[in-house]
Amino acid sequence: MFKLGWFVNGFAPKTWHGPWAGENRTEWMGPGFWQDVARGLERGGFDMFFLEDTAMIEDTYEGSAAYTLRHAAMAPKNDPMPLMPLLAAATKHIGLVSTISTIQYPPYLAARLGTTLDHLTEGRIGFNVVTSVSHRVAQNYGYERHLEHDERYVMAEEWMDAVSQLWESWEPDALVLETDPPFFADHTKVKAVDFEGKYFRTRGPLNTVPGPQRRPVIAQAGGSPKGRDLAARNADVMLGLVQSPEEMVEFRADMDRRLAAFGRDPDDLHIFFMAHAYIGESDRDGRERFDAVAASRHDPSAIAAKLWAMSYTSGGEIDFSKFDLDGPVPTRLGNGETTTHKAWTAAGAGKTLRDVVTGPANYGLDFVGSAATIASQMDEVMRATGRMDGFLIQGIEDELTRRSLAEVTDGLCPELKRRGLIRKSYEHDTFRENLESW
Ligand SMILES: Cc1cc2nc3c(=O)[nH]c(=O)nc-3n(C[C@H](O)[C@H](O)[C@H](O)COP(=O)(O)O)c2cc1C
Structure with a gap:
């Protein structure tokens, strides 16, 4: 399971x-x-x-x-x-x-x-x-x-x-909750952490x-x-x-x-x-759906969305709108989501930026x-x-x-x-x- x-x-x-x-x-x-x-x-x-x-x-x-x-x-x-x-x-x-x-x-x-x-x-x-x-x-x-x-x-x-x-x-038994006589919590079991x-x-x-x-x-x-x-x-x-x-x-x-x-x-x-x-x-039907989504990644609107996402995951350090889509994938790494970013740049080794942005979105x-x-x-x-x-x-x-x-x-x-x-x-x-x- x-x-x-x-x-x-x-x-x-x-x-x-x-x-x-x-x-x-x-x-x-x-x-x-x-x-x-x-x-x-x-x-x-x-x-x-x-x-x-x-x-x-x-x-x-x-x-x-x-x-x-x-x-x-x-x-x-x-x-x-x-x-x-x-x-x-x-x-x-x-x-x-x-x-x-x-x-x-x-x-x-x-x-x-x-x-x-x-x-x-x-x-x-x-x-x-x-x-x-x-x-x-x-x-x-x-x-x-x-x-x-x-x-x-x-x-x-x-x-x-x-x-x-x-x-x-709070220690597990710090809470007493007795009503007669009233005794809510035991202060010896509630301790400062002084972190x-x-x-x-x-x-x-x-x-x-x-x-x-x-x-x-x-x-x-x-x-x-x-x-x-x-x-x-x-x-x-x-x-x-x-x-x-x-x-x-x-x-x-x-x-x-x-x-x-x-x-x-x-x-x-x-x-x-x-x-x-x-x-x-x-x-x-499922395969057609997958293929349609893959094809839609070549739409200009989808390309812009991916370039936006790459700019975001760079930690706000690299504006991906500035690069030539048919040039090489920029390899500089920002200070952001390094794993996602590295995966994108690695996928682009020897490819163009267009190849990467039209690849899998997520x-x-x-x-x-x-x-x-x-x-x-x-x-x-x-x-x-x-x-x-x-x-x-x-x-x-x-x-x-x-x-x-x-x-x-x-x-x-x-x-x-x-x-x-x-x-x-x-x-x-x-x-x-x-x-x-x-
Ligand atoms: C699936 C997933 C969900 C995440 N959710 C958030 C989030 O909600 N807020 C946020 O600031 N960062 C989020 N992150 C970013 C990570 O928590 C982490 O800070 C970022 O990936 C950089 O870490 P890394 O370089 O170790 O991958 C998410 C990352 C992944 C992969």
């Missing part, structure tokens, strides 16, 4: 124009659409609903925010944190992961928020811990520019230590009572060596960007080694590999065919790691409508359930327990 998560690029406009967009251009701002998504995923048997976040309006591409705002590209974006309890109220079991940046949230604020959300979601909150990749985000939070890539991870490790100590500042690091200081203890999970499920997505170490030390969930079953096996083996080096059981980390499902009524494993065929392919691929890992499904070209969701939750998922490949029900109350149950 394997697990499923759904990745959404932010509490942001989703597919907001075109035949199946509905009223998304305004509806995305409120809770209803997202509650429908969460309910659909729970019906499908998903372990988690995963919301990315970035706090900025990107203006690298063509040196302005014109493209970004015209196309609603990664902006605007609401803060995902307040949405979490509203999703929890609309569902019963699914894990809810919100992104939290180590430069946006001082440890005390983060730890207190995590515990409060753990209570409000009744044990279903997770945090995707990111360092943020752009100078623009850093500038919104008081920095002149963002730290250099590896130093961001030094900061993130320290942040994780501080937050973890705050979550442990002092290079970037953060916090005294503690936390002024919140531990939640059902004690600490939210921690996810991590950075795939560089430093990112992998951050996950190996701290995370319960990791997002893996790979292109083939062979890379999946390598990724898993590398993470196993890193967890062991930090004294953790490798089975404590659940890797969700990014995947896209081109589901058709028949295999041929990293991950592509499954193509009828729901039954895709279920078999997923089974086969997952057997390759021999572990109970998962897939992190993302809409094709980031599409998300009620229709595209239903293709997976009501088309593919029943097929996976019939074969006993994914959960049919949730055994436990909390996200962490369900995640760890197999």
